[in-house]
Amino acid sequence: MRVGELAKRSGVPVPTIKYYLREGLLPAGVLTSPNQAHYDDEHLRRLRLVRALxxxxxxxxxxxxxxxxxxxTRDDSLHSKLGAVQEAISQPGSVELDPLAVEDVQGFLRRQGEEECADVTESNVTHLLAAALSAARSVGHDHFQDLLDPYLEGLKIIAQADLDYIASRGSRDDVIEAMVVGTLIGDTVIKAVRRLAHAQVSRKVIGDSVVPDEG
Amino acid sequence: MRVGELAKRSGVPVPTIKYYLREGLLPAGVLTSPNQAHYDDEHLRRLRLVRALxxxxxxxxxxxxxxxxxxxTRDDSLHSKLGAVQEAISQPGSVELDPLAVEDVQGFLRRQGEEECADVTESNVTHLLAAALSAARSVGHDHFQDLLDPYLEGLKIIAQADLDYIASRGSRDDVIEAMVVGTLIGDTVIKAVRRLAHAQVSRKVIGDSVVPDEG
DNA sequence: CCTAAATGGATAGCGGTACTCTCTACTATC
DNA sequence: GATAGTAGAGAGTACCGCTATCCATTTAGG
Known part of the structure; x- marks a missing residue:
């Protein structure tokens, strides 16, 4: 197919596709003439992935x-590939870290039997966690880290489901893409479902009055 | 205090604070002269909240x-306030919804005993969920919704911890702020911990080989 | 009291990001 | 042979979150 059909099938405007080609988000099509190129289903799939991300x-x-x-990149084991994918999709903001928050993260990792936790900022994931706890502290929530253990309890269930989902995919390529899609789209799904769960629990527990007027 | 000290204590540059004042993110200080205003700890607290958000x-x-x-806004019950806060912090993107994904969401809600699910797009939260599932479908993941039930299972534990955390706050103002902070910062913490849980589970389960070379 | 620094207020400009437009030379199709 | 589409590339645009500059006034220090 040519770029026009790629645009029609993906819903992405032609100039935007050209822009993605220039930016290297999409591999070039196969040139059949100096100004004619063919794109296949892999291009379409990749384009939809880009938009989803x-x-x-x-x-x-x-x-x-x-x-x-x-x-x-096609050289890592699946386990390390998962790690690499996570690093790539977990860019922490530019919040400066509160040493106490760093300590919280290290304590948490230690509690979970992680041995090698020299520098929290070495990994985007632990950096992200430390940044979030720092932000919590900066707004006066200095016991937010107490939530880490219950969070992990719930997230173990979720992570197991995630890994089952990923592993159920057919080819190695599908597994790797499922890591990305499952993790990122999963984040959003989790965000939404958590809010629904909040509403559910709140309806049962808080009801309508739990705290007096003003403290 | 004056704006200079507010800047020093918050780490936010003076011009940025002025900008936030103009944009209505910060209430104006109390004018003591045509060009002198006083800010108090509430301003500092609000400013830090803005930055954290x-x-x-x-x-x-x-x-x-x-x-x-x-x-x-000071007129709702805590339960409905939580709902309002969630709506405000859950802006869905501009993905067009796949009808099948909408059906998935409605089925999920029905399964959870939610009766009033006329229009998924009426609530930002369900819209967000439908948008995420639509994106999953668009990249060929048309069984992603199977994860909803295990996700909810894990998230019930998390939501309970969240609500306990929120309810443990002192004043009504603190409770309301904790809804925002706990939900938003919680999202990031959950994101990070989920990745750690992935690594943990992956180390145990996947090990290093689960899927053949290529399908 | 005088001067230097800071302030409130307002307007204009800047840097980054994600496109979008325009152009040229060519090709496919009717 | 007229019309529409195409590759490639540079310029232009729109928005966002600041940042810089200016002014008249005021405060702080010697």
Missing amino acids: MEVGGLSIASVREVLATID | MEVGGLSIASVREVLATID
């Missing part, structure tokens, strides 16, 4: 490029 | 303004 995952073009590069 | 929650200025407006 941006729209649902909220990733920037630069992050998408990094994620795609990680996906396309 | 933007840096960790990834909210835009417009969203922050909306959230603050919701916080400051």
